[in-house]
Each structure stands twice: as structure tokens, then as C-alpha cells.
Amino acid sequence: MKIMLNGAPTDIAAKTLADALAELGYDDGPFATALNREFVPAGERSATPLEDGDAVEVIAPMQGG
């Protein structure tokens, strides 16, 4: 299926958010995730199914003011 990963169209085979992250190579944190603009805690990723067209955001620490 095709999802939007950080704003870019991306093809994945995985059916859950946790599997998608592993498939895409997000294996080393720290990062946090959101699905369709809603926060998905790390503990809920494996129970969070993905559907075609879903918007997934993966964000990590960055410098801030």
C-alpha cells in the first residue's frame, strides 16, 4: 500500500505501524510517531493498523530555541 511518510509518498508491505517502521529502517530511536495527525505512543504501534493513504509522521530530537 502507499502511505505518506513525513509528507512523501512511500510504498510499504507492512500492515501495522510497528512493522512499517521496521520495514522502513527506523530501528534506532529516539523518535515519536503520529498517524493522521494523532499521536501514537510507542506501546501502541504494533496494534495500530495502517491503511492506504494514511499519513505517518516520524519525528526526532532537534535543536530548539
Add this chain to the structure above:
Amino acid sequence: MQIYGQTIASRLMLGTARYPSPDILKRAIEASGAEIVTVSLRREAAGERAGRKFWDIVRETGVKVLPNTAGCHSVREAVTTAQMAREVFGTNWIKLEVIGDADTLQPDLFGLVEATRILSDDGFAVLAYTTEDLVAADRLVEAGCRVLMPWGSPIGSARGLNNVYGLRAMRARYPDLTLIVDAGLGVPSHAAQALELGYDGVLLSSAVALAGDPVAMASAFKLAVAAGRLAFEADPLLPRDMAEPSTPVLGQATLGGAALQ
């Protein structure tokens, strides 16, 4: 100063963005004496590891982190960002920014109050980036905010304290609340002025990061904050309109006027 029940010795909070190098960032944090630095969140590509590298640098310094919601222009964005920050950084502190104007980066006070209520109810300790508006401040406190961070002037403008009257009024309104001037400071005298007004602390970023010598400037701000606080505690002289002799006139010899004619 008190931040949600924690005593913080340093009254200077420092941003981590726009430094010439990670090494200069680390040295500037050390020179500033800051115990709290602000951090943010951004998209990361798989395998990029930039977030991990930055997070490792900050953790090496041993300081506490204050995640922000910089760049958020809606309540929903800010709330979701705060929730993600809590998981990534392992803290319920959030420097809450809901930006309302692209030119001045002025906070959207209506959205700020709404986001504060949502996040406070969800267990966050909200440090609200606000203006000196007292009505908004009342609403923020009602919504659960215990640390107000009014702007000195627009973010990155280096203009110092644009509205001293307003900041003074806010200090008078909330004598027991932690108040921190956040944004717009350019030089150490601006920070000293905020502390002289009785503000508990200052949060600054660009003034140090974009200085020609960020490490030296961090030291200068540390000294200014200490001087400003000491001056406040020493009960400063109030301004007056006319001169008042600093040398006593009692006992002064009569050496001029009619007696010499």
C-alpha cells in the same frame, strides 16, 4: 527559581539552535551555567540518526531539557507535538508555543489558552510562551499554567524589553508565580533589566548562538543575570523627574552670592 516544584539554581535558560558547531553549543551551555535548555522535534528520515546525535550531545551536558512546540500554528499541532515530545524526551515539561502571526511570531493567545487547558488536564507542566497581556495571563493560570513566559520583544529581534510597563504590571499581578522573559533579548543588559524588574529568569537563544563568540556571550549573560537578580534583591532606587543632590547641602559654606559682593 521554582519550575513546577523543582528548584532551579540558574535563572538563565538557553536555546540549543543555530550554533556554529555542536562543540560550541556544549561549551556555551557550560559557560552560561544554564541547568535547562530548550529542544525541539522535527521529521527524521530512516537511518538519518541526526536526532540521536543531537540528543547524545545534550545528555552529555547533564542539563534538563525543556521541549518546545516551535512552529506550531494550531492547538491541534501543538498538543500532538507536546505528546510526542513527552515520549521522546521523557519529561512532562513543555514550552508551549502556539504562533499566531507569521511576521512577529506573536503567540495566538486564544489557541494558547485552549492548548494549555488540554495539556494541563493531560498531566503536562506547561510553560506558556505568551505576551504581557494580563487577561490572557489570568486565563492561562485558570487553565493550569504555573510558569508564564512573556516575550520581551519578537523572537530573534534582539530588541530587548519592548514593554517594560506591561512586564512590570505582570510581575505585580503575580508576585508568587514563576515569570520568565522569553524571546527578543539581544544583549546581556536586556537580561539584567528583566531580572531587575523582578522576573525570575530569562530564556534566550539567538543572542548567544548567533553572537560572534557564543561562548563568551554565554558567560556575559550569566554575569548579567546574576547582577540583575542581585540588584532586584537589593531594592533599587526608583526613577524621579528632577535632580536630587547626592552630596548633603547641610553645613555647606556660604562662599558665593551677596556676601562676596
